Amino acid sequence: MTTEKLKAGMNLDDTTRSELERAGVIVSQVDSLYNWARGGSVWPLTFGLACCAIEMIASATSRFDISRFGSEVFRPSPRQADLMIVSGTVTKKMAPQVVRIYNQMPEPKWVIAMGACAISGGPFKQGYNVLKGIDRYIPVDVYLPGCPPRPEAVLQSLNYLQEKIRTQDIKSDPAFTKGRRQYPVPEFTGKDLEPPYNPEVWQPPANPNIKPLEEVTT
Amino acid sequence: MNTATAPNYELIQQDGLETSLLEISMGPHHPSTHGVFRMDVKLDGETVVDLKPVFGYLHRNHEKLAENMSYLSSMPFTDRLDYFNSMANNWAYALAAEKLIEVEVPERAEYLRVVMAELTRLVNHVSLIGFFLNDLGALGTPLLYAFREREKILDLFEQASGARMMCNYFRFGGLRNDVPVGWIGRAREVVDRFPVFLDEYEQLLCENEIILSRTQGVGNLSRELAINAGITGPMLRASGVNYDLRKVDQYGIYDRFKFRVPYGEAGDCYDRFMVRMLEMRESVEILKQALEGIPEGPVMGNAPRVFKPNPAEVYGRIEGPKGELGFYLIADGTPKPYRYRVRPPSLINLTVLRDMCLGGKIADTVIILGSIDIVLGEVDR
């Protein structure tokens, strides 16, 4: 445990603290202890969709070694995982399954959108089958750009996530306030997914070009 | 109850027990499928009675995108087709487009193209063996050994082209830029040490009792069915057909190198595994010869600035690590292709998945899928 966390919110001076430590007593907040434990052992789900999955696997191999940051094992079952790294293009055919898997993960859960395709559609954005970003249906915690991002970038995004976890306040944690977050699964229709995005999670940015007085054709 | 669809297989009948078939959907998210691939299997106990593959979960409409872009703009997209072997995909597309215009590729570029393609073949086969053993149950250790070698070769790619995986290195008429100083020496070092790694791998794996008993006799593919179903690549050669496009078409400068083509007899998973191990040794031979003989010179030929070919139709194909990768282009005189089609080896090799898996156990299905070597980026494009 770092000394900043130990000092969090406590009004002890250093001599008292070191005396206590020598006697075997460590004083801290429940928040810090909780977040330290959670952030230090984030277990990802093996959720590789496309090319970025290979860089995710490469970050787990012995050269880059993600397990020194706590992600010791990659669990294949969503019920046993904490983190879903959406790596690769999410297509409209696959989107309902992604949302279902997110629903099956127990709290606390986080999502990293890895690669340009998961963030916003990527190089394949002009596609009839490509979902323009997974954040249309599920909330994303860290966005990791790149095509594909290097394994060192994957490790950096994991560090950012751990920073974010360490500053979470457990009183406002969605896991304790709302129960397990579950989002409605989109359905297939003749043209597109229904709904095309989930308004609770994502709102499209306002288009500054709207000309309400002109006739809008097509 | 549905009737069994496996030939010569009778459903388990036992007096006093009422049984029915179990329908499972394996995928699209599964620890052992190679990407988002789904199989609907019907099981009678543990025996597979019916199997239907479902794809389309990674369909990114590459072909439609290419119709709206110029010819050269589709080159980065070919990297993402079969994301393990980006250099080989680039070469197939460059070959097809070079048939549309008359351009001469310089000698140095041809040699470097062969070097890159064979390094890609090493990367692919080594990763495949790692994933295959992962499916067999050796959770991760052979994969880590394989990725150790892959990292050395990816370092070479990064020094030459700037990116580890999506290299975008080939252009119509040559390569984008020359390799940096000292690259050839480093490549020679990697290639010289590769047989040591292959020896270690072979010693640990090829006579391993578990591998022998789990892969021999599993997933047999007969010669006639393989030819009729359009199977290509190591899978075809494991069934006993001597058809390698490097020897048949002799594209590039492959006619200058001496190498053998390994092929098997029984067409089962063990033969496919061994064909790939032996192909890696042959690739090392080709690399040694190519790295010896690289001449000096430019790496880019005189391709026109604006690529606007006359109306014509071409089909260019190469022996990719997974099979025959072909590009069918229809040009109509404009800078954009009228029709751009990728012939995916992984999709066509999946035609026989059902035939090989019926009558076997569910655990064998996973191994057979692993030995076919599919990449979903190519199957779905």
Add this chain to the structure above:
Amino acid sequence: MSHIVSHEPILMKFPGTNWDEEAGALVVPTAQAVAIATWLRDNDAFSLDYCSNVTGVDYLEREIKEKITNKEGKMETVARTEPSRMDVVYHLYSMQKQTGPLVFKQRTNREQPEVESLTPVWRSCELQEREVFDLFGVNFKGHPDQRRILMWDEFEGHPMRKDYTEPFDYEWEPTPHDEILEKHQRGKVIV
């Protein structure tokens, strides 16, 4: 190099076929397609036992301008309309003789496209013909399992056709281009 397969014997044996010089392909009438394909596979001179690539091409009705010399000997541009059609193209090779390719085309119209399936002859056509059905809408008579392969089952429409418009679900971003920029500028928002 692969030896090119000569097409003259086929034109002589099956009079309904003709050779498209510009494309370098054999155009085969739909009724005879299976018979010709079986003959090509089994005949010893050809033994085209490997069908490598099956794809569809969509041609809308278009105007072609050609420069020809007219009766006075001057060059003039003549415009003619080429009717719309849909092609299904097969590339055939022979593994036994190591020759090829022979390009084989079946032509049909765009409104109700229907051709013969060559899956009974070459098994490699099975998945590729399903893809042509899915993306172009061509009906293959005699295909053992014709259903959508790449798009989801409830999808309507055939995306690779030239007149397909995709659903507009692009959100506004500062750097769009081409038709997306144009639509955003006209005020079209995400659906």
